[in-house]
Amino acid sequence: MQEASAAADDDVAAAPDSLLARFKTLAATAPADRNDEHSRRRERLQRASQALHAAFRYLNDLVKQLNVVRPPIAKDFSLPGNIVFSSMQWRSGDVDYRTSDNAREERIYESVTLRCRFGSDKVHELERAPLADKTMHRNLSDYNVSFDARELRDENKRVVKTRFRIPSEVRALAVFKPEQDADCIHLRLTNMYRFGVMEFRLPFGDFDQRTLDDLVNLMLGESDAFLRRFRRSA
Secondary structure (H helix, E strand, O other): OHHHHHHHHOOOOOOOOOHHHHHHHHHHHHHHHHHHHHHHHHHHHHHHHHHHHHHHHHHHHHHHHHHHHOOEOOOOEEEOOOEEEOOOEEEEEEEEEEEEEOOOOOEEEEEEEEEEEEEEEEEEEEEEOOOHHHHHHHHHHHOOOOOEEEEEEOOOOOEEEEEEEEEEEEEEEEEEEEOOOOOEEEEEEEOOOOOOEEEEEEEHHHOOHHHHHHHHHHHOOOOOHHHHHOOEOO
């Protein structure tokens, strides 16, 4: 009985073109494939972390200098309705990051975020009729622009127009994150160079000092070289 049981536990010989042979081949190669994919993901994670760490160090040091120098912003920002923020300068900025610790207690950078504000002392005061005032509300909120709004009513207490008071201040944001299963960094810019959102994929090989310099020049309105080098992904 023992010999019969042992024989039953032996692997069955499979014809080369059989279903059993196909799955034997898949089972034999699967562990190696999984190990290779795990290694590739680990390497990609480490490269992304190194890139984000370098970006944080560069931007953190740079922002400290900009907060002292407060350079001018060389580009105007335009809102719908012929509202133009011009002659602005850097006002403040800060940089932070998020990390996670893996099983080997290595610090892995998951994201880097740059926040900054620039503006001027000019205040835009304008009035909008009903319906148009809702569009103005929406535009200002979408672009994260601070404003005060006061409704003006007639003798019947009906709103006849809304008076807006809009300081010339831009709140901008840059967020760096690894692109999922790709050898690149995803960059999302909000109110950088213009109002609105722009997104880019930056390959690891191009994520270097020159790219960060071009990005800062874009942020300050000095040059659009960054836009000419990298195509928007969204």
